[in-house]
Amino acid sequence: MKRKILFLTMVIGSLCLSACGQKDIPAGNTGDVSAAPSVTEALKPTETHAPTATPVPTPTPLPPDTTAPELTLLGESAVKVIARSEFEDPGFTATDDRDGDLTSSVQIEGEVDVNWCGSYTLTYTVSDAAGNTATAERTVEVAQPETVYPEGKVIYLTFDDGPGLYTEELLELLDKYGVKVTFFVCGNKNTELYRKIVEAGHTIGAHCYVHDYGVVYKSDEAYFEDLNKILDLIYESTGVRTTLIRFPGGASNKVSMICPGIMTRITEKVTNMGYQYVDWNVSAEDSVTRDTAEILNYMVKDTPKWTYPIVLQHPEGRSFSFAAVEDYIKWGLDNGYTFLPLTPESPLEQHRVKN
Numbered sequence: 524m525k526r527k528i529l530f531l532t533m534v535i536g537s538l539c540l541s542a543c544g545q546k547d548i549p550a551g552n553t554g555d556v557s558a559a560p561s562v563t564e565a566l567k568p569t570e571t572h573a574p575t576a577t578p579v580p581t582p583t584p585l586p587p588d589t590t591a592p593e594l595t596l597l598g599e600s601a602v603k604v605i606a607r608s609e610f611e612d613p614g615f616t617a618t619d620d621r622d623g624d625l626t627s628s629v630q631i632e633g634e635v636d637v638n639w640c641g642s643y644t645l646t647y648t649v650s651d652a653a654g655n656t657a658t659a660e661r662t663v664e665v666a667q668p669e670t671v672y673p674e675g676k677v678i679y680l681t682f683d684d685g686p687g688l689y690t691e692e693l694l695e696l697l698d699k700y701g702v703k704v705t706f707f708v709c710g711n712k713n714t715e716l717y718r719k720i721v722e723a724g725h726t727i728g729a730h731c732y733v734h735d736y737g738v739v740y741k742s743d744e745a746y747f748e749d750l751n752k753i754l755d756l757i758y759e760s761t762g763v764r765t766t767l768i769r770f771p772g773g774a775s776n777k778v779s780m781i782c783p784g785i786m787t788r789i790t791e792k793v794t795n796m797g798y799q800y801v802d803w804n805v806s807a808e809d810s811v812t813r814d815t816a817e818i819l820n821y822m823v824k825d826t827p828k829w830t831y832p833i834v835l836q837h838p839e840g841r842s843f844s845f846a847a848v849e850d851y852i853k854w855g856l857d858n859g860y861t862f863l864p865l866t867p868e869s870p871l872e873q874h875r876v877k878n
């Protein structure tokens with residue numbers, strides 16, 4: 524670049540000399556500016572006024588360029604990204620002793636799929652005009668979030684199969700006690716309810732779009748088709764992209780035997796995709812009994828057996844189960860428990876797969 528500037532200065536200098544020495548201007552018109560050739564015109568090199576008088580010295584050739592550009596990665600060269608979150612390259616800079624800033628010429632090879640756990644390598648390459656190349660590598664690990672264990676006595680109360688007849692009343696009840704829980708929802712036309720769940724500060728997770736084992740577990744493809752439908756519905760209604768899911772019947776279900784091995788495959792696949800599937804360790808048994816006192820008893824009896832109790836209940840469409848919720852909350856609060864909504868970092872209960 525320096526060489527070019529020097530050359531240009533010299534050309535302009537010689538053109539100036541020849542313009543100042545103009546002999547074509549008539550003597551009487553010396554003071555008439557309009558008649559005189561403009562500076563631009565005067566600077567134009569022509570055949571007759573070519574700057575031949577001042578020779579341009581040949582620049583001394585520089586020694587051959589053998590130095591590669593300097594390529595610097597910004598941020599860490601090993602990065603960890605939580606699956607299903609955004610990955611933004613921390614950036615890089617590239618400079619060369621002769622060519623200057625080459626940052627915009629850096630090529631990146633490789634891709635990071637945030638929707639699949641694993642290790643990815645990004646290779647950055649940049650070359651200078653002489654063909655000297657510099658490369659750098661960054662590894663990006665897409666992974667499940669680390670578990671954060673809560674302190675004190677906690678209860679993760681989870682409601683499956685809603686929204687339903689009692690969802691709104693439940694939300695009022697939870698609000699009355701200042702309690703946050705988790706709703707694993709199914710497909711429902713009343714999408715307002717998903718929004719209300721989220722607005723009230725509860726966690727929303729995906730259960731299934733159609734609660735029909737024959738449909739959901741017909742094949743691996745059928746399962747993911749159903750899962751995507753409920754995830755899309757949740758997102759469209761609430762703006763939340765939840766990663767928490769609960770399999771219909773739990774991960775240990777045998778109703779999926781219609782498709783041998785499906786639970787083994789899909790539990791592994793959803794985990795690689797960055798979802799967290801959550802089972803339970805305390806059951807209200809409200810699919811077994813319709814007796815409210817019995818339901819309450821199951822919950823109260825089993826909760827203290829676990830450090831991180833995850834309680835399964837279906838109160839949104841079942842009056843006899845709904846009727847047990849208030850007493851269970853009162854019991855929990857009276858016994859020093861804090862009700863927490865599940866997050867991707869919560870300690871998760873996962874059943875042993877049986878199919």
Ligand SMILES: [Zn+2]
Nearest residue numbers: 683684771772
């Ligand atoms: Zn269910």
